Amino acid sequence: MNPAWALLRLASPQLPIGGYSYSQGLEMAVENGRVHDPDSARRWISDQLLLNLARFEAPLLLAHCMAAFEENWSGLLQRCEEHRASRETRELHQESRQMGYSLQQLLYGLPELDATARAFLAQRPEPHLALGWALAARAWQISPQDALAAWLWSWLENQLAVLMKTLPLGQQAAQRLTSELLPLLQQAQQNATTINTEHYGSAAFGLSLACMAHERQYSRLFRS
16 A cells, blocks of 8 residues: 555544644734734744754654654653643643544544554543654554654644634745745754754743733634
């Protein structure tokens, strides 16, 4: 079977986990004027990619995928605890928990998930997104690196979808922005792959503040 099918399946916005419901603070950045046109949107997404995702979120997700791929269940459990402790705001915690729960329900119904992984998942009362993503990659025989690429692509695609709903940004403008951001997406993947474990970490204060403000935003399209 063509391995591209599994990769496209994992990265697809049709994956029923509700990723389109969240903006990760971007809606608030639009509301307060920090993001107001394609140039400011590119700066916001670029900063999130290189200063946050590439330094912490992406390498942590890759570590989940590596542990699941290698059947290192104790290591995977440790990564799960690190991920849970790293959610700075209620909004980010609820997003990861809701999407993780949806992935858990999806995985339970899939014949591809092996018994060992199924048992590990059943022992997690509140699985988060990174765990579900890693076990889905294992079930569909997707390499950890490809699983990371799919996650980065789905993140970028969702951010662009948020912009098209909150800014006067059309589909062609979004595609131009995609062309400008793809090299940074590649750089984020490379940085996440080469960073040492002891150097994981970021200080995305702007993102945290935007997410906290979004929890209290009166009129909004996206969940918190």
